[in-house]
Amino acid sequence: MGQVNTVDARAQFSEIINRAAFGKERIILTRRGKEIVAVVPIEDVKLLEALEDRIDLEEARTALLEAKKKGTVPWHKIKKDLGL
DSSP: OOOEEEEHHHHHHHHHHHHHHTTTTOEEETTTTTTEEEEHHHHHHHHHHHHHHHHHHHHHHHHHHHHHHHOOOOOOHHHHHHHH
16 A cells, blocks of 8 residues: 655646556555545445445344334433423
8 A cells, every 4th residue: 555645645646546546556645644544446435335334234233123122212202301
């Protein structure tokens, strides 16, 4: 994974985009020696989104099972308890 500081990245913007898009390279941009952002191929972003969706689905299934076991509280009761 390459690193480029933001000053150089401005001058090399097209090259950095091409390296990520066509070379499938992940490039970390740094400022004052600290990593601040990454330019990654779109396939990486889609993979991350798919993983997040899978995690969300598992959490939703777990919540539904818990609600089924422990029961739920009606919305009007929650609002009343909160004084809404």
